[in-house]
Amino acid sequence: MQKHKLTLYIFIALVLGVIAGYLYNVYVINAINLNLNAAETSIKRIDNQLTGLRDSTTTAYKQLKTQRSAQVIIGKENDSLREDKLQGFSILSYIFLRLIKMIIAPLVFTTLVVGVAKVEDIKSVGRIGGKTLLWFLVATLISLLLGMLLVNLFQPGKVMHLAMPQGNVTTGIEQTALSLKGFTDHVFPQSFTEAMANNQILQIVIFAILFGIGTAAIGEKGKVVIKAMEAIARVILKITGYVMMFAPVAVFGAIAAIVARQGLGILKTYSIFIAEFYLSLIILWLIIVSAGFVVLKKRVFTLVNQIKDSMLIAFGTSTSEAAYPKVMLELERFGCNNKIVSFVLPLGYSFNLDGGMMYMTFASLFIAQAYGIHLSLLQQLTMLLTLMLTSKGVAGVPRAALVVVAATLSQFNIPEAGFALIIGIDPLLDMGRSATNVLGNAVATAVVSKWENELRD
Numbered sequence: 001m002q003k004h005k006l007t008l009y010i011f012i013a014l015v016l017g018v019i020a021g022y023l024y025n026v027y028v029i030n031a032i033n034l035n036l037n038a039a040e041t042s043i044k045r046i047d048n049q050l051t052g053l054r055d056s057t058t059t060a061y062k063q064l065k066t067q068r069s070a071q072v073i074i075g076k077e078n079d080s081l082r083e084d085k086l087q088g089f090s091i092l093s094y095i096f097l098r099l100i101k102m103i104i105a106p107l108v109f110t111t112l113v114v115g116v117a118k119v120e121d122i123k124s125v126g127r128i129g130g131k132t133l134l135w136f137l138v139a140t141l142i143s144l145l146l147g148m149l150l151v152n153l154f155q156p157g158k159v160m161h162l163a164m165p166q167g168n169v170t171t172g173i174e175q176t177a178l179s180l181k182g183f184t185d186h187v188f189p190q191s192f193t194e195a196m197a198n199n200q201i202l203q204i205v206i207f208a209i210l211f212g213i214g215t216a217a218i219g220e221k222g223k224v225v226i227k228a229m230e231a232i233a234r235v236i237l238k239i240t241g242y243v244m245m246f247a248p249v250a251v252f253g254a255i256a257a258i259v260a261r262q263g264l265g266i267l268k269t270y271s272i273f274i275a276e277f278y279l280s281l282i283i284l285w286l287i288i289v290s291a292g293f294v295v296l297k298k299r300v301f302t303l304v305n306q307i308k309d310s311m312l313i314a315f316g317t318s319t320s321e322a323a324y325p326k327v328m329l330e331l332e333r334f335g336c337n338n339k340i341v342s343f344v345l346p347l348g349y350s351f352n353l354d355g356g357m358m359y360m361t362f363a364s365l366f367i368a369q370a371y372g373i374h375l376s377l378l379q380q381l382t383m384l385l386t387l388m389l390t391s392k393g394v395a396g397v398p399r400a401a402l403v404v405v406a407a408t409l410s411q412f413n414i415p416e417a418g419f420a421l422i423i424g425i426d427p428l429l430d431m432g433r434s435a436t437n438v439l440g441n442a443v444a445t446a447v448v449s450k451w452e453n454e455l456r457d
Contacts, residue, residue, distance in 0.1 A: 006248070007312060009247075010312045010313065010316060011312065012248070013255070013316065014252075014316060017252040017253070017255030017256040017259070018255055020256045020259075020260075021255060021257065022263070022264055024256065024259075025259060025261070025262075025263045025264075026263075028085055029082060029085060029261065032078050032085070033263070035078045036075055036082070040075060042067075042071045043072065046067055046068045049064055086257050086261060089253045089254075089256040089257040090253060090254075090257040091253065092253025092254070093251070093254035096246050096247065096250030096253075096317065097250070097319065097321075100321060100324070103239060104321060104325070105196045105199050105204055106196070107324070107328070108346045109196070109211075110233040111229075111233045111328070111338070111341070111342035112208035112209065112343060113211050113225075113226075114226055114229045114342055115212065115338065115341070115343040116208070116211075116216065116343060117212040117215040117222060117226050118226065118339045125209070125212075125343075128344075128448065131448055131452075132444070132448050135447060135448065136347070136348065136351045136352040140388055141388065143284060143440075144357050144360065144361050145361075145384065146280065146284055146287070147359065147361035148362075148380055150279075150280045150283070151361065151369075154280075156272055156273040156276050156277075156366055156369070157365070157366040157367065157369025157371075158369050158370075159272070187203065188203065188206060189206060192204075192207050195207065201349055201350050202350040205350065208346075236325075237328070240326065244313075244325075247313050247316075247322075250316070250317055250322075254317050258427045258428065273366065274428060274429070277362060277432070278432055280358060280362065281355060284354060284355070284358055288440050288443050289304060289439075291443070291447075292443040292446065295446075296446055296450055296455075299334075300443065300446070303334055304439070306330045306334055307330050307331075307439065309330075310326045310327045310442070311435040312435070313326065314434040314437065314438045315434060315435040318427055318430040320349065320435075320437035320438050320441075321349065323438045324345070324349065328342075328345055330442070331442060334446065335449075336445055336446055336454065336455055336456075337449060337452075339454070340445065340449045344444060344449075345445050348440070348445065349437075349441065352440055352444055354439075354440035355433030355435070355436025357387070357388075359429060360405055363405055364405050365383075367415070371414070371415055375412065379412060383411075383412055386411065387405075
């Protein structure tokens with residue numbers, strides 16, 4: 001009964017958030033948005049005039065530069081004012097996400113140590129890890145291929161007919177390092193405390209696996225460590241229950257802030273792109289559930305029903321991390337052995353972000369289509385493989401997928417300015433892909449549990 005109540009409260013919070021955000025946008029934020037739009041229009045007009053002036057020493061050129069600087073200042077001031085006005089809403093989700101982040105690192109570490117230590121046999125750890133990574137690799141490849149296939153089928157960017165941008169317009173998003181060293185730094189910790197403090201899940205996973213193997217290797221003395229870790233994990237899960245009571249409030253704040261900032265008009269402007277992306281997500285959901293059905297049979301539908309609250313939390317807060325503790329609880333209630341859950345789920349949050357994977361190819365090719373840039377099949381497959389490699393270890397936090405896309409676009413001569421097309425609606429898209437990440441990881445964990453004969457009826 002309590003689970004159904006939480007689902008109802010989250011759904012009510014979503015609806016109330018949209019209503020509150022719309023009213024706030026109309027009566028409070030609208031004037032600020034008009035000033036922002038006016039400043040952006042002026043900047044574009046001035047940029048067009050500047051491109052027509054070849055001599056940068058003329059008085060006219062200097063005046064235009066001065067006018068442009070003034071408009072940029074106006075834009076920044078209004079953007080800052082808008083964020084100040086939205087703090088009342090955004091602070092609600094901010095508090096919730098901070099509480100979740102407080103839980104995740106110690107929860108991942110303690111549960112994974114227990115999971116690995118209880119396996120006791122290093123060969124078993126390798127076997128489970130191999131099955132897990134095989135599923136993740138196939139799921140990632142399917143998600144990327146599906147995004148590439150559907151964006152070519154729907155052609156959402158073709159209707160925009162944008163001219164190539166003048167000059168080098170930046171996105172404001174820091175690009176990820178694509179080097180082998182950059183990837184290595186992201187995977188292997190140099191300090192356990194640093195990894196815990198920064199919530200570097202992949203680094204925590206690496207240390208926890210080694211710690212768990214070491215704990216199992218010392219035999220009887222290690223059982224004390226296992227009991228302690230189990231007790232700490234249970235305490236953290238209890239805290240999780242308290243934090244989840246705040247989830248509907250957080251969802252309300254997050255949705256209200258998005259709608260208040262952008263208005264409902266953004267849904268109309270990009271309705272085709274948004275509808276096609278969500279249709280693509282539904283197709284991906286069907287594939288994930290169908291793959292789960294092959295192994296779990298009809299129980300896969302029971303699993304989906306049990307994790308619907310977690311998916312709603314991820315959807316409302318635009319981060320799959322927010323749902324991590326609850327997913328862990330629901331998987332154990334579903335019948336998965338806690339040692340499998342503790343091992344597979346943390347890996348999934350670094351290696352198996354199915355929704356994010358599909359979005360990466362979908363968004364990248366959408367931007368290319370908008371500028372009329374034709375990419376051959378070979379180029380698209382190269383992009384797919386690049387995204388497959390560079391996305392590993394990206395945390396399930398808001399805008400994480402954008403960071404990877406930003407690093408990939410320049411390699412295929414796609415204008416960085418194209419980010420202006422998706423940054424505004426990205427929070428709406430992030431909601432869907434975050435919920436998809438939760439579904440993908442839950443099904444993966446249940447499937448590996450079944451493969452290992454560790455799934456209770």
